[in-house]
Amino acid sequence: MESVEGIRHGEQEHVGRRFEQLIGVSPALESALREVECVAPTDSTVLIEGETGTGKELIARAIHNLSPRCGRPFIKLNCAAIPFDLLESELFGHERGAFTGAIAQRTGRFELADKGTLFLDEVGDIPLGLQPKLLRVLQEQELERLGGTRTYRVDVRLVAATNRGLASMVERNQFREDLYYRLNVFPIHVPPLRERKEDIPLLVRHFVQHFARRMNRTVETISPETMEAFIRYSWPGNIRELQNLIERAVILSDGRILQIPLRDLEIGVTTPQNVRMKKLGIVRPSIVDAALISSS
Numbered sequence: 383m384e385s386v387e388g389i390r391h392g393e394q395e396h397v398g399r400r401f402e403q404l405i406g407v408s409p410a411l412e413s414a415l416r417e418v419e420c421v422a423p424t425d426s427t428v429l430i431e432g433e434t435g436t437g438k439e440l441i442a443r444a445i446h447n448l449s450p451r452c453g454r455p456f457i458k459l460n461c462a463a464i465p466f467d468l469l470e471s472e473l474f475g476h477e478r479g480a481f482t483g484a485i486a487q488r489t490g491r492f493e494l495a496d497k498g499t500l501f502l503d504e505v506g507d508i509p510l511g512l513q514p515k516l517l518r519v520l521q522e523q524e525l526e527r528l529g530g531t532r533t534y535r536v537d538v539r540l541v542a543a544t545n546r547g548l549a550s551m552v553e554r555n556q557f558r559e560d561l562y563y564r565l566n567v568f569p570i571h572v573p574p575l576r577e578r579k580e581d582i583p584l585l586v587r588h589f590v591q592h593f594a595r596r597m598n599r600t601v602e603t604i605s606p607e608t609m610e611a612f613i614r615y616s617w618p619g620n621i622r623e624l625q626n627l628i629e630r631a632v633i634l635s636d637g638r639i640l641q642i643p644l645r646d647l648e649i650g651v652t653t654p655q656n657v658r659m660k661k662l663g664i665v666r667p668s669i670v671d672a673a674l675i676s677s678s
Contacts, residue, residue: 403440405588406581410573414441421568422448427520429505429565430543432572435622438543439503441572445541446499454498459491462504470512471528474519480529492525492536499539505565506546506557513558520564540565575617575624582613585621589628590640602638615647 404415421428422445430438439458446456464472471480475490491500502508508516519525524535542565551557575582586604594601617623627642635641 404437404444405584406578407584408573408578408580410577411581414570414572415444417568417570418444419448421445421570423450424568425449425539427539427565427567428541429548429567429569430541430572431548431569432543432545433574433620434545435620436572436574437621438545438572439501441570442499442501442503442541442543446501446539449499449539451498451539455495456499456501457491457495458501458503460503462507466509466512469508470515473512474515474525474527476528477530480527484529487527490525490527492519492538493534495538496536497538499541502540502542504544504546505542506544506548506551510556510558513561517558517561517564520561575620579613582624583609585624586612586628589625590632593629593632597632599632599635600638601632601635601640604640608640608642611642611647 404411406412418441428442428445430441432438442458443456446452459472461469470476471484471488471490473490473492475493476484476488478484478487515525519536520540523537524533526533548557548562548566552559552562575585586609590601590604593599612624619626627647631640631642634643
């Protein structure tokens, strides 16, 4: 059995590097972190690209924390979570009476982030009609609130993130080319978890400790078969999927050995062949099932 406590030394190394909650030793992650260290001291715009659940917000926070703006506001906005008719107000603010329901003046995220960093997550979801105004603010560092005429100067470092291919969106006329080039000053690619196999044991132990402590559980060991199953799985939902699975596993573990929900690691989602089989209703054993069968 593998001890959960084995994570402690590795965690201390990463704390020393000041990359909060970014756990891993894989070459793919190390490459991304070197780029973070390179661009953080500047005021350049950063575009973080990567699949859903890879930790793009953590990269954005690391850029802010390692920059001269550390200690100033770090303001974030998920552009995909705000309706179009409210997004302009969220970004740039509005004056009282600017639209129905605007009963008071509102300060936008750009003004809130003045002297600090604004993190725009899912920037590819910003509507085309709003993109020219965003481009102007990035170029001129000034804005007018919705319904107002006064110009406000801001000093904001922008970090944007997307899980969509903005370059291909430009080709399909779904994203402005000039805005894309303004955002793509310094791109950073966050690798998916399937390209970070070396980091999976570290992440598993970290999340087991985190949830066991939060739930007042005592989970001390992880079987080799379980860890092998974690490593072999492709993790289409990346770190978020791993985190959620570990949380369920800790809930299910009533002893000192981690008990994982076996069907959540089905081999049927890892290869094109098995995806086709799944569509046809053909069920194959999960990686964990196979591991447990072979171990018994």
